[in-house]
Amino acid sequence: MPSIIQITDLKKQYNPPDGPWAVKDVDLEIEAGEVFSLLGPNGAGKTTTISMLSGLLTPSGGTAIIDGHDIAREPLAAKQIIGVVPQEIALYPRLSARQNLRFFGQLYGLGGAELNRAIDEVLEFIDLKDRANEQVEKYSGGMKRRVNIGVGLLHRPKIVFMDEPTVGIDPQSRRRILDAVVQLKNEYKMTVIYTTHYMEEAQELSDRVGIIDHGEIIAKGSTGELIQLVGEKDTLRLRVGEQEIAPAVLEAFKQIEGVTDVTRADGDITVTATRGRRALPELIMAANHAGVDILSVAVHEPDLEAVFLHLTGRALRE
Ligand SMILES: Nc1ncnc2c1ncn2[C@@H]1O[C@H](COP(=O)(O)OP(=O)(O)OP(=O)(O)O)[C@@H](O)[C@H]1O
Ligand SMILES: [Mg+2]
Known part of the structure; x- marks a missing residue:
């Protein structure tokens, strides 16, 4: 399979020149249509990596090419291709799910009938059609998470980054989200980059896993290949x-x-x-x-x- 993302020597130092190196020389190739998990403990550098790839944070060095677009030279083109589901829920609590989706859809440049269609499709996908007009602040944690995911999918990205989307929610919502990831891959043919510190999730979902620790990818491969490492x-x-x-x-x-x-x-x-x-x-x-x-x-x-x-x-x- 051809690679859709090529990451070379990507690095990030916060507060230079003395601040911590949160990401150090990350090299990765992500293949089109795969679920790739970044597995690592708290503070490993998962969010920093995702933030650089999605254009929210400027790298201190290295390059990333997303579907042919260099994130430094063609940031807008790269952003069009990706959807981001941030670790922290980013929604307006007083607005309904539908209103949130409308607002973020407009930010992506969607409008009119196209936006209405996208909103309906996303509400269907995250299974919140019934309660789409209620204020988000009245939702459970799992429902908020699902709206957060919906926002990242509105513009039908080829690639979606999901940053620890199952943390702090009930098992049922978690199950739904894991199933949604599989559906994005199998039905929508999306490439998914998924971060987690849950080994079971990485093992269940991923075609390949990159283990990240202290800002470095210390091993990568399929679960089977990684297990071979320990013999x-x-x-x-x-x-x-x-x-x-x-x-x-x-x-x-x-x-x-x-x-x-x-x-x-x-x-x-x-x-x-x-x-x-x-x-x-x-x-x-x-x-x-x-x-x-x-x-x-x-x-x-x-x-x-x-x-x-x-x-x-x-x-x-x-
Ligand atoms: N804005 C910032 N300023 C300074 N240091 C930061 C900043 N954001 C993150 N860091 C540091 O960078 C390192 C990597 O953080 P990052 O948030 O990328 O880790 P993570 O793998 O996403 O962790 P978690 O599982 O807790 O979300 C940590 O040591 C963190 O303290
Ligand atoms: Mg994080």
Whole structure:
């Protein structure tokens, strides 16, 4: 597939010359028609990257070409092609969903029958036709999120950027939004760049994932390819809570056959091992021997969480 976005050495320093580098030399190719997720923890640089690509923030260096248009030299042409769903809900609370869509549609230069048609189509898509004339401030968080998404789709963009669109909403609304992303790809043939810190969402939705941490893309590929990075290993999570664990204990765990990595984070001791279930009895014996109280044990097949832990030594979860 041809790439629709080419990003080369994109970077951003806030408050130069001494401010933080929020994005460092990002190189990415996004393919037409794919869902690409940027997966990373708080402060990783996801929003900064999206803001640069959507023309809201001037890069400190590097280039991005969106469907043939350089964002620095042809910002208007690039903006026509993209839709943006910002992380923070940007709606007028006193206006209805329909009035919000009308207002933002006009900003995009839509009007007349074309705008009316676009509004109806979007209301249908976000499933808010019934309540389109109520003030947005009376909506639930999930409904507001859906209007926020609708605004980004009004002008039928080829590419849509969605910045953490499921944070802080109920599971049902979340499900709807995830289904909408799939629909945008499959039915509307859009390219979707989706940011999240939820590993499960990235894994479920994406053709490819870029893992971002401290402003750098530390790995990219399909979920399968990324899991290959950590090898065919299992992750054993020994829940130990906040009790003190001596470094010697972790060291002893590392000596057990099959164990390749031991990390202490977020109330867990996380052990990476080949054929993890076989290592389990010995791990538990070693823990008992050291007086470590194990509250529970979980065995996980490799997932993106394991990839992140492997690459950074930290858990992705908050
Ligand atoms: N306007 C700003 N001025 C200075 N620093 C900023 C500004 N905006 C973001 N940063 C810093 O840049 C880094 C990246 O922030 P960014 O908002 O891009 O991360 P993020 O991955 O979107 O995080 P989150 O998951 O919390 O939304 C952080 O260290 C943040 O504190
Ligand atoms: Mg953000």
